[in-house]
Amino acid sequence: MDSATSRASAPLGASASNGLKIVVVGGFGVGKTTLVRSVSEIRPLATEETMTQAGAAVDDLTGVTTKTATTVAFDFGRITLDARNVLYLFGAPGQERFWFLWDRLFSGTLGAVVLVDTRRIDDSWYAIDRLEKHGTPFVVAVNDFGGPSFTPEQVREALDLDPHVPLVSCDARSRESSKLVLITLVEHVHTLHAADRVRPSRQELV
Amino acid sequence: MSGPGSRPGRDDSPDRLYTLTGGRSRAGTDSPFDLVTLVVAESAPVPGMQSEHAAILRMTERPTAVVEIAAELRLPVGITKILLADLLATGRVSARHPRHQAAVPDLELLEQVLVGLRNL
Ligand SMILES: Nc1nc2c(ncn2[C@@H]2O[C@H](COP(=O)(O)OP(=O)(O)OP(=O)(O)O)[C@@H](O)[C@H]2O)c(=O)[nH]1
Ligand SMILES: [Mg+2]
Numbered sequence: 001m002d003s004a005t006s007r008a009s010a011p012l013g014a015s016a017s018n019g020l021k022i023v024v025v026g027g028f029g030v031g032k033t034t035l036v037r038s039v040s041e042i043r044p045l046a047t048e049e050t051m052t053q054a055g056a057a058v059d060d061l062t063g064v065t066t067k068t069a070t071t072v073a074f075d076f077g078r079i080t081l082d083a084r085n086v087l088y089l090f091g092a093p094g095q096e097r098f099w100f101l102w103d104r105l106f107s108g109t110l111g112a113v114v115l116v117d118t119r120r121i122d123d124s125w126y127a128i129d130r131l132e133k134h135g136t137p138f139v140v141a142v143n144d145f146g147g148p149s150f151t152p153e154q155v156r157e158a159l160d161l162d163p164h165v166p167l168v169s170c171d172a173r174s175r176e177s178s179k180l181v182l183i184t185l186v187e188h189v190h191t192l193h194a195a196d197r198v199r200p201s202r203q204e205l206v
Numbered sequence: 207m208s209g210p211g212s213r214p215g216r217d218d219s220p221d222r223l224y225t226l227t228g229g230r231s232r233a234g235t236d237s238p239f240d241l242v243t244l245v246v247a248e249s250a251p252v253p254g255m256q257s258e259h260a261a262i263l264r265m266t267e268r269p270t271a272v273v274e275i276a277a278e279l280r281l282p283v284g285i286t287k288i289l290l291a292d293l294l295a296t297g298r299v300s301a302r303h304p305r306h307q308a309a310v311p312d313l314e315l316l317e318q319v320l321v322g323l324r325n326l
Contacts, residue, residue, distance in 0.1 A: 011267070016269040019302075039326070049283045081322025190317070
């Protein structure tokens with residue numbers, strides 16, 4: 001079986017039935033691939049999404065001819081959570097020109113991790129703006145590259161971050177640290193949804 | 207890290223992709239497949255089958271996500287979805303779609319995710 005030798009990992013259990021997504025976004029070289037690799041049970045793989053001209057009606061397609069499909073690579077990893085649930089992590093480029101990929105990746109995601117490098121905080125603005133517009137819950141993780149150290153308050157201010165959005169520091173090279181970032185995100189999503197659940201029921205009572 | 211050489215689809219000419227999919231260029235937004243839809247083979251490959259279809263059937267003896275299939279085939283996700291749609295239409299694979307909908311909070315599922323992450 002040549003396909004067996006080229007597989008990046010052991011296959012999932014036969015009962016696996018529910019795929020979940022978390023997206024890791026951020027500027028160039030901020031540690032997206034590193035974080036995905038730290039927690040993935042498979043060798044992270046790369047794949048491509050194709051954007052056809054028809055699929056990107058309002059994007060700036062300067063230079064893209066009718067027959068050309070533009071592709072963008074993204075990497076992903078996998079965490080088997082239990083017999084049914086499998087979590088996929090996607091490392092996605094955070095730049096504006098990749099927005100079309102974002103909208104596809106973000107639909108149906110549990111949430112997103114925005115990685116920030118304190119040497120280039122500005123790179124994260126677009127990502128945060130996009131996530132807020134999309135209504136995707138997210139946490140911000142400051143990856144320590146030994147750059148200037150800012151207080152959490154300074155980072156929040158620089159990013160104009162909503163006070164309820166969790167801000168954590170992390171070392172994407174560490175499995176424990178990366179795991180904690182994911183747990184922080186899922187706890188945050190849980191909190192948001194628990195609050196959502198309360199509100200409609202109050203209205204029903206009226 | 208994904209060096210240029212490791213990027214799937216990169217060397218694929220539009221002509222090859224066109225041939226693979228019988229000229230259909232888009233899976234469209236109505237594609238039943240999400241990136242994390244788990245695909246399971248319902249039959250073994252048969253002789254004479256398009257080699258990509260046969261590869262998918264071998265690969266999905268156990269549940270395998272669309273994105274993993276695309277990476278293994280070294281094909282763009284959109285092309286992979288078209289190939290999968292062929293197999294789904296003929297009953298050769300089944301699809302287990304993700305249950306999570308952002309609009310429908312599922313606290314129980316989120317708690318399962320937390321348990322799974324904490325046990326890592
Ligand atoms: N000091 C330090 N270095 C890190 C950390 N995370 C990643 N790196 C290093 O930073 C470099 C870039 O990391 P990647 O994971 O490739 O970053 P990326 O966001 O995937 O980069 P692109 O996909 O090119 O945008 C690598 O050499 C990593 O080893 C961190 O937390 N601390
Ligand atoms: Mg990367």
